[in-house]
Amino acid sequence: MNFVVELLIAISLVISGIFGLVGSYGLVKLKDSLQRLHAPTKATTLGVGGVLVASMIYFFAKTGSLSIHELLISVFLLLTAPITANFIAKTYLARHLKESDLPESQSSCGWSIYDEPPESRPGSSKA
């Protein structure tokens, strides 16, 4: 493996390490649950992304064929991470906040935790 390839792998690993560290430090530093929710979304994007890029370059240099597993991992992460974050946010809202703590919804109905969906559109989209 030549020097440039090793340098690229090392750079991506260091970048991912830095963002993983900053994400974890954010968990300690930020003061309430909703702010802390922002920290792990960093670790899963650039933190994990850096390791995956490093892995792809390494196996490409070693075997000469492109490994697609890493792309799948990042796709699955991008699909699942927002759902987890949404669940945590909603649980926090339901347990700790009242409707009056939130801004008005600017739409014909209130927020979905506190208000029923309109009858005319059964099963209207709830995220």
Place this chain on the structure above:
Amino acid sequence: MLKRLIPHPFLSLTLVFVWLALVNTFTLGNLLLGILFGIVIPMLTAPYWPDRPKIRHPLKMFEYVLVVLWDIVVANVQVAAIILFKRESSIHSQWIVVPLEVTSAEAITVLAGTITMTPGTVSAMLSADGGSILVHCLHTDDPDAVRDEIKNRYERRLKEIFP
């Protein structure tokens, strides 16, 4: 006939590609097995997919994915800077209400996911009729600008992709 055999062509294609990517080697046997999965799984799960999502401009999806990936990288750096260099008392977290113009469930789901994955904002909740979305922003002094960016950058593109 073809419609009954392959009720969700995009789902079938995705399943074939994901299967080939999972086994990581391209052989004829793997391709046939992938096609078998691509036909059987949509048939078995058809009752859970009452509507087929309509996509108008498939090429615009690539543009959207690239824009979002770039934004993820930029926003990561911004949020890392907020965490590292801002004092706890000077981080102003705010709720932002984004009124939605897109109506299809798929478009709203993609938009909510995008908002969460671009660091600095987390989508928390929809209004009961799906007409607006509640976003938590880690630090901003200008909530209207964040709302306008979400609408101009992401929702405008999604409106073109999903009718």
